[in-house]
Amino acid sequence: ASDVHAIDNTFRGRLDSLRDSTMQEMQHEFDEFVKAHNTKFTDDQVKSDKRFSLMGPMRRKYASVDSLWRSAVHLALEQRSMDHLFEEISARVTDLLQEQGASVNVQNVERVFEEKWSQVMAEALQKQRPHLQRIVDEVIGHFNAALTNLKSQFRKAHIFHGVKALTIHEVGTDVEVCSSFVSSKKGVGDALVPSMIPGLAPSAKTQVDNLWIKLVDSMRLEVDQQGHMSDTAALKILNRMNSEMESGDQLRQLMHRLGSSFVHRIFIEIAKATMHYRFQIEQRNYQSRISEILGKKQQKLWEIQARVDSGKREVHCAKVWAKTFVDTLDAHFKSAVGRMAQEIVSHMANILTNPANACEMAIERSFTKRNWRHVVMYAIDPTQYLFMEFHKEWELFKHGLVDQYCLELKNNFGSCLRLAESRLRDLLSAEMSESVPDMTMNRLSQRLREACAELADESIASVLCSCLPSFPAEADYALENLQQFVQFAGVELQRYRANMRQTEISVERRMEVEIARQKANCWKCICGCTARCPGCGTKCNLESENHWPERPHECRRHLYPAFNGWQKQEGRKPFLLHCRAKAQWQIARTRPPIEPG
Numbered sequence: 001a002s003d004v005h006a007i008d009n010t011f012r013g014r015l016d017s018l019r020d021s022t023m024q025e026m027q028h029e030f031d032e033f034v035k036a037h038n039t040k041f042t043d044d045q046v047k048s049d050k051r052f053s054l055m056g057p058m059r060r061k062y063a064s065v066d067s068l069w070r071s072a073v074h075l076a077l078e079q080r081s082m083d084h085l086f087e088e089i090s091a092r093v094t095d096l097l098q099e100q101g102a103s104v105n106v107q108n109v110e111r112v113f114e115e116k117w118s119q120v121m122a123e124a125l126q127k128q129r130p131h132l133q134r135i136v137d138e139v140i141g142h143f144n145a146a147l148t149n150l151k152s153q154f155r156k157a158h159i160f161h162g163v164k165a166l167t168i169h170e171v172g173t174d175v176e177v178c179s180s181f182v183s184s185k186k187g188v189g190d191a192l193v194p195s196m197i198p199g200l201a202p203s204a205k206t207q208v209d210n211l212w213i214k215l216v217d218s219m220r221l222e223v224d225q226q227g228h229m230s231d232t233a234a235l236k237i238l239n240r241m242n243s244e245m246e247s248g249d250q251l252r253q254l255m256h257r258l259g260s261s262f263v264h265r266i267f268i269e270i271a272k273a274t275m276h277y278r279f280q281i282e283q284r285n286y287q288s289r290i291s292e293i294l295g296k297k298q299q300k301l302w303e304i305q306a307r308v309d310s311g312k313r314e315v316h317c318a319k320v321w322a323k324t325f326v327d328t329l330d331a332h333f334k335s336a337v338g339r340m341a342q343e344i345v346s347h348m349a350n351i352l353t354n355p356a357n358a359c360e361m362a363i364e365r366s367f368t369k370r371n372w373r374h375v376v377m378y379a380i381d382p383t384q385y386l387f388m389e390f391h392k393e394w395e396l397f398k399h400g401l402v403d404q405y406c407l408e409l410k411n412n413f414g415s416c417l418r419l420a421e422s423r424l425r426d427l428l429s430a431e432m433s434e435s436v437p438d439m440t441m442n443r444l445s446q447r448l449r450e451a452c453a454e455l456a457d458e459s460i461a462s463v464l465c466s467c468l469p470s471f472p473a474e475a476d477y478a479l480e481n482l483q484q485f486v487q488f489a490g491v492e493l494q495r496y497r498a499n500m501r502q503t504e505i506s507v508e509r510r511m512e513v514e515i516a517r518q519k520a521n522c523w524k525c526i527c528g529c530t531a532r533c534p535g536c537g538t539k540c541n542l543e544s545e546n547h548w549p550e551r552p553h554e555c556r557r558h559l560y561p562a563f564n565g566w567q568k569q570e571g572r573k574p575f576l577l578h579c580r581a582k583a584q585w586q587i588a589r590t591r592p593p594i595e596p597g
Helices: 002-036 044-053 055-103 106-128 132-151 174-178 188-192 204-222 231-247 249-258 260-351 355-368 372-380 382-434 441-452 458-467 482-498 500-527 582-586
Strands: none
Touching: 002 044, 002 055, 055 132, 055 231, 106 260, 132 174, 132 231, 132 260, 174 260, 188 204, 188 260, 204 231, 204 249, 204 260, 231 249, 231 260, 249 260, 260 382, 260 441, 260 458, 260 482, 260 500, 355 372, 355 382, 355 500, 372 382, 382 441, 382 458, 382 482, 382 500, 441 458
């Protein structure tokens, strides 16, 4: 609208400049003409009047051009309003599709469209509605200018010498104007000619009817299809009236009988008929314009409905594509969590290869290193002590690895979503410039793989290339509106990115669950049989708990029975013979009374 107003202001400025320059040029030429024939033009008042009369036609022509320009500007503003309305509704439809997807209610969109369109329609009706009073003022000005012109040509049009200038009061009200004789072919003579005139021929009224038909035909020819006319058109109508009345004997006789009042009456009626005819044209144009606007409304409504239907399809395709991509990406990172847990298990397997090796490590860290606190814990429960050492070793290695993997997984997940969204926008720009036909979801993924393969970060590039979705032939939908698809897919990816906090939490929880599962499995392998030697209390080194009685318990390193609470019965001293020594069975021994033997 601002562009239209700027053009309007520029044109009106140039039109004003043209009017002023033309007026100055006309006055200059008039002054030069009077100066060249100063012997013929001696009356200063006449010269002043003639000079001033030049302004009347110029002003009326200026008003006519200005009115025509105003109508064009109103049409342009109306079109811009409709275009703006359609853009606003389209943006609203896009927002609704992004928010609600395929569940968009078309009736709500139509209701918003009707509300907005009613505002544009009311504005258009107000600006385009024809105004009879304006037409009356214009026609009065045109006919009075033509009458003045004819009065200056007394010998040529002497019948108008006694006719007075037309006034608004003589024209009457709007109802009187709209009840003119513009469509009448008979009865005009009866209305204009008094019935009681002595010596009047019976056919005089018929001659008036014929004159009226010719004047109306002339008037219809002079008024254009838009309902516009000029001083020249009014002058031609009056010249036709003058020639017809001069050539008709009965009309001349009637004019001599009735005088200038008869001509004045016809002058008023033809002016009213012109007003009525112009008003009818503007009303027809107005109704045509309304029908055109309503047609545009229906067309725009169909376009909106088609946009909603097309948008629903593109929203569905975009959601399917984005969901498949994110699910594949999520599965990739799930497997990455499993790989991280397996890496910890591999590390633990290098340290604690089997239950026998684990028991050796437990004895090394307690008895060999003479860590008496650990010795006590081992003596109380070797299995519990072994689990404590296993847990310590697991957590020590896990913390550094989990922090590294967590940060990498969370960063990579967000980076993949952000890069996919960015490459989608780049692809849209490239497709709009290259206009590649028959784009489908698989072809889109392939184009994205080619773009992602050029990334500097090879790890992210490989993840993206492997996770971009591929669909079977029956699900490889054609993308009819790539711009809408990219827009909706970008919104979906942004939503997944907005839920990154939940994704981070799920990654951490997934890691914790997977690590706990792998830790439990690893401990089952390392723990082995929990049975203890009845003598020294050392843990069995075999892997299975159910090996007895097919296979007896085994202990590679036995301890002194004293560490399992055995004492010599005499003197209650610690029993320090090896539990495999034969002499131990020859010495009376016992355990403390507070502990079971």
